[in-house]
Amino acid sequence: MSRQPPRSVQTTLALVLRLWRWMSPRHRRRISQLLLLALIVSATEVLTIGSVVPVLVMLVDPASLSQWGKVIAWAPALAAMEPGRVLQAGVLTLAMAALATGILRVCLVSRLQHAAQAVGHDLALACLDHALHLPFASHTERHSSSIISILSYKITMVASQVVVPCILISTSSVIAIAIVGFLLAVSAPIACGLSLAFGLIYAGIAVLSRRRLLEAGQRIASSHGRALQAAQESLGAIRDVLLSGQQRSHVQAYGQFEARFRTAQAEANTLAQSRRYVVETIGMLLAIGLAYGLAQAAVPSGMIIPILGVFVIATQRLLPVLHQIYVGWATLNGALPALRDVLDAVAVVPAMAPRPGRLEFQESFGLYDASYCHPGRRQPVIDGQTLEIRKGERLGLVGPSGAGKSTLLDLLSGLLVPQSGQRRVDGRVLEAGDLPLWQRKIAYVPQSIFLASSSIRHNIAFGIEPEDIDDERVRRSAELACLHEAISRLPQGYETLCGEGGLRLSGGQRQRLGIARALYQSKEVLMLDEPTSALDSEAEAALVGVLQQLPAGQTVIVVSHRDSTLAFCDRVLHVESGRIVEAADAG
Template identity: 35%
Template sequence: MRMIIDPSWKILWNNIPSHRKKQYSVLVVLIVFSSFAEVISLGAVVPFLLVLTDPIKLFSHNSFTFFKEFFSFKTEKDLLLPVTIFFMISSIVAGLIRIYLLKMTLNLSHRTGGDISKQIYTNVLYQDYLDHIEENSSKFISSIISKANQVVTYTIQPIINLFSSSFILLVIFTAMVTIDPFLILASFVTIVLLYLTFAVGAKRRLLANSKIMAAELSNLQKTLAEGFGGIRDVILDNTQEVYLNKYISSDTPYRNALAENAFKSSSPKYYVEAFGLVVFASFAYYLSIKHGSLVESLPLLGALALAAQRMLPVIQISYNSWANLKTGKAILEDVTKLLTLEKKIFNLNSTNDKLSFKDEYALKSVSFLYPNTNKKILDNIQLTIKKGDRIGIIGKTGSGKSTLLDLIMGLIYPSSGFIKVDGTILKKEYILSWQKNIAHVPQSIFLIDASISENVALGIKIQEINLKRVHDCLKQAELLEFVNSLERGTDTLVGERGVKLSGGQRQRIGIARALYKNAEVLIFDEATSALDEKTESSLMKSIYKLNKNLTLIIVAHRLTTISKCDYIFEMENGSIRKKDSMLSSNLRNRLGKLK
């Protein structure tokens, strides 16, 4: 069987932190110590059995002369206690080293799994916005949580075990060959051939099941996210069985593949053990015929038995590790793809400072279309926004409003045309600096399962949150009265996705969050759509009273929402079709009709 280093292993190794690689070097040294400890404990068997069955032979053996003189042994009876103690100590030391090796292997491999998970999460978070909307988040979540753990189980630990068991096997085999080359070599070759036969027969199914497991694991994560994410509709529409059946359709092949690979990994052990007993009985018979009695061969048979007791599990570990590597091959490939993702946002910002915005933001002949499409979502947009402007944007669904906001926020970049900030072209490397000026209040507010204050100051460490500022922002968002009525105030937990709050309350927290950021440009993407007319009117009055240096961009369906904007832009089919001043009679007439 050819031993080929998988390219994915190299990618994995290259993405392991340098301090972790040093720890693996220490692990290799420990494996070497463990191997020689095994040999010493094994070598102690022969003199121990000899001192029990034929102490005179041991006492008179040439190789024992040095020890007799050094320890002043007078008769063969003097050997019993020290040889027994040496055998016991060597066995205990070898066992302790094995235990410590196991502990270090598990700790190191799982910490490496943590490094991998963190690296994937970092790479994914620093992808472009377009990359995120083109991929299902369940794929990323599955790789970060489940697949990273499975890389530990099916790649890292098997590689360590394969190296460790191979080295230990080599050392034990080399030591045992000196006792009886023919018997040891014949036993070893026979067992290895058996495992090679199993490996050849299992390889194809192991790889096929590996692909099934990798694919279905992502599907399982996706199904769970869909079911729990839309639990209100699931209960309302009584579609629990639909999601359950979808889950089962992925879980069943995943479990079957997992079970089959586990069986193919572990089953050879029992065949080989049964065959090993037959071989051992054959050797005992051979030695009995050769020497005329088993008494003289007992030390050799004892050493063989102990060697087999040590070697068979080691060979099984080697085979099992190989099988696990095949099982985890597809999963490892998925993980390494994410490990090698280029961080498209990371380090693009040449400065930590906010980009200066003192005069105007302008879109010049800007068009945008999504990758691999021909349809322009934005077409030749000409738009200038002065600092301190209150801008209203209206338009039908699909007219390009959201894409325009994504462009202004720097989440996407023009396919053609360019953007200027204070007369300077906004290049990609300055996008992060520009985004420091932006605060966004979407229609659906993202809330974490934490306190109100943590949600208002999202992304800020708890100990660094300015509670006075939180209260001021809540007051401007007209939510402070409600928060003060709660028993725990701003420490009140909002629940998963803000489930403990009403829709309007969630929107107000989103607005308070935008205010807390102290940005230069506030973008409201239908942020008040969940509020009743009276509350919305009151809230908009508060927003319009904000510092006049703040630039407000408000997307809304209701004209009353943007009634006090300086300008209104109406979008249609990706173009700005009309620009109305609030002083124009046209807009007054439209508002009159609405009333």
């Protein structure tokens, strides 16, 4: 039976292979080219170390060159050259090889960093793309800080602490093998002894520190997300914080997770970096032992200094490479929790692409015997209800808070999927592939209006490229939403910045801006959830007048607690405890 690698190693390799399989062919080609570049670097490293032999021989005992049979075999021309010419050739070769190695290493580092950040860039795009394609119910079940933490921190962590270390481990291993191979050719017993010693040292350190690195990585990943969530919540409730004077308690709540994050980060950095000094100390002791051993052995005196010089210089070149391999492995293990979170975030299957063709809406749409229960609850919020809405109808929904009115809108719009029953358009059952086509026909005004930290113009034409915005349409939408007059009084007009979350606007202005955004879209179905809750009676009357003047073929569904808002509706449905318990004509 073959011996299996430790489970921890299997976990690391499995996650790295998941990342490799995710990468595009372009990324794989770039990494393969880095390995080729590492082969060239390893050749110049070997040439640098090999050039030391003739130089030291000529400086110590030129006559002993003939005792270096392998050097003569590698460079036969040296045997016929004058000692001075041999020294010149050795020094020139050593200088050129060292210069080439330095230039190639800088090139390798530059290409490595660009390749890693390119992977990080594509990971970030894929993560956001998949998050935006997640079903609406998935967003209601988790805090947005988890995605923001992945985008703002964990992907950067994967690029710098997973991709970079993996490439470094691969390229450094190529260089290390080349150096060790050269040392084996010079003196197999000494090379084997040094390789075994350094291998055992690094292996022991890696085994002893891996668990602590994993634990530190888990604390880093979780604490960063919790700290980000605490900061978001305190800034999001800035009015309450300022009025209640609770700044200290919010800072303390944030500080708890921030302190855990910084402590764990310090532990991980210490474990990854402090081992270098241990290994360098042991390496110095081994060099001293090698010098003593050569002096005691029956080695010609003219060969002791060259042999010692070659191994010392080779060790000096090898130790940083071995340290890179170890630090890469340690850093990689510390970043595994973040890597797992990122891979899980990009592994989500996006929503089904729209079916080719068009979805016609000519007669009616609605829910048929539909039920929906929020995750973690037993009582359905919508319980076996049927609701058919005619094209061009003005429908009002009223009822107490929590009765299921907003959930009805989410089910009708396709944001939520009924757990039983059907959605139909013109008698056709809406399948998963039909939903994107149906949702393109809907403009939705939620209770809480999201406003980007940009201009009023951009917020009305939200999601439209700046050069594609129809300014006349923006102005007309603002007029219909009773907002144009207020905007005109602002010094910068439609270019006025709204501030984060619309902090520079009043509640009524934010709500009217959300209505203007929906009107700008000119969709076949307009859904409004409590559109007048922040409006005064005059603004409400104006908005109701606008809704009455909408094209006859445009379907309007309004949720409101105000009877006056629903006065224009053809029907008003009363919803209570997940059931449509009463229907009446508005007029």
